[in-house]
Amino acid sequence: MSMTPGAPIDWAKAACDAVMAAYTPEELPPAGKWHYHQGVFLTGAVQVWKRTGDVRYFDYTKRYVDHLVDELGNVVVAKGELDAIQAGLLLFTLEDATGDSRYREAARKLRALFNTFNRTREGGFWHKDHYPYQMWLDGLYMGGVFAARYAARYGEPELVDMALHQERLMRRGTLRPDGLLVHAWDESRRAPWADPATGMAPEVWGRALGWYGVALAEIRAELPEGHPAREDLAAKLGALAEALVHYQDAGSGLWHQVVDKGDRPDNWLELSCSSLYVYSIAEAVRAGAADPALLEAARRGFAGITARVEWDAEGRLVLPDICIGTGVGDYAHYIARPVSRNDLHGVGTFVWACMAMDRVD
Numbered sequence: 001m002s003m004t005p006g007a008p009i010d011w012a013k014a015a016c017d018a019v020m021a022a023y024t025p026e027e028l029p030p031a032g033k034w035h036y037h038q039g040v041f042l043t044g045a046v047q048v049w050k051r052t053g054d055v056r057y058f059d060y061t062k063r064y065v066d067h068l069v070d071e072l073g074n075v076v077v078a079k080g081e082l083d084a085i086q087a088g089l090l091l092f093t094l095e096d097a098t099g100d101s102r103y104r105e106a107a108r109k110l111r112a113l114f115n116t117f118n119r120t121r122e123g124g125f126w127h128k129d130h131y132p133y134q135m136w137l138d139g140l141y142m143g144g145v146f147a148a149r150y151a152a153r154y155g156e157p158e159l160v161d162m163a164l165h166q167e168r169l170m171r172r173g174t175l176r177p178d179g180l181l182v183h184a185w186d187e188s189r190r191a192p193w194a195d196p197a198t199g200m201a202p203e204v205w206g207r208a209l210g211w212y213g214v215a216l217a218e219i220r221a222e223l224p225e226g227h228p229a230r231e232d233l234a235a236k237l238g239a240l241a242e243a244l245v246h247y248q249d250a251g252s253g254l255w256h257q258v259v260d261k262g263d264r265p266d267n268w269l270e271l272s273c274s275s276l277y278v279y280s281i282a283e284a285v286r287a288g289a290a291d292p293a294l295l296e297a298a299r300r301g302f303a304g305i306t307a308r309v310e311w312d313a314e315g316r317l318v319l320p321d322i323c324i325g326t327g328v329g330d331y332a333h334y335i336a337r338p339v340s341r342n343d344l345h346g347v348g349t350f351v352w353a354c355m356a357m358d359r360v361d
Helices: 008-022 036-052 055-068 086-098 101-113 137-154 157-174 206-222 228-246 271-286 292-308 331-335 344-360
Strands: 134-136 184-186
Touching (some): 008 036, 008 055, 008 344, 036 086, 036 344, 086 137, 101 137, 134 137, 134 157, 137 157, 137 206, 157 184, 157 228, 206 271, 206 344, 228 292, 271 344, 292 344
């Protein structure tokens, strides 16, 4: 059985509905954990709820959070890793919708984690305690957007300064001359993948670069009009959009797992990074940071993703070609990573892409 949704919002609903049919909120993988996998998907579901008014998406999100946040606002998280912060974005929505103070208390506890993270000499957060001295592009989204949103809501401008400092350090350590950014940077130069002179990782991994684009867009959105960093972040987002278009696959409209090496026969087209790039390009144009002509690249990317969608026996959406989570490595490392179907990395970022296209079309 197959179907073809029309507008981007219909694609977003189909994607959310597929995951919600497969898992109860408590079962979302990794089950029973406060984790960015669920946070990425559910921040997409929240956007669908706000756009459509369909309370199913809100109720599902609330059940996930309420399973893990108790009546006192306690939430058990993995300490020492930026990934533990991202699902906190859900707390702001729930506080607004319910007025329940325990969501703010849980957010306060997550905010306090920033004071506990290990750092480089210049104050850059280690991505995780067991990756000492390493800053990963992923981390700017995982922690920075929450910090900026918390600052805007609760009046802690120093959190914005912290997030902007992380971005500058991350960019300085990972930016290449072609406008792309490698996956990570190691201050110590001790990681097996680190360039002994610069500490840079050797490759541009698709999804990590996508997290960076989303972080630029969403941190900027939290800054008040007139904040001096708004123009800087917009310029960086626009430059990234220009660079991404250069590496878009001409035939499919998608992007490769290792972004700049699409000419290699073992490289493959990956849908979560493609979704994140559609989002980033569309948001760059919407922010006035990129030429509106780039929207055509976003539309080609979106069409390329939807062309890959499959449908199961029940008529539910199946998104293939999603890289599972991965660490930093060389080209062979990324190419050998397994792919999955309806992984929350992919379905969540696809929903984001749908919502970005909904906003510009």
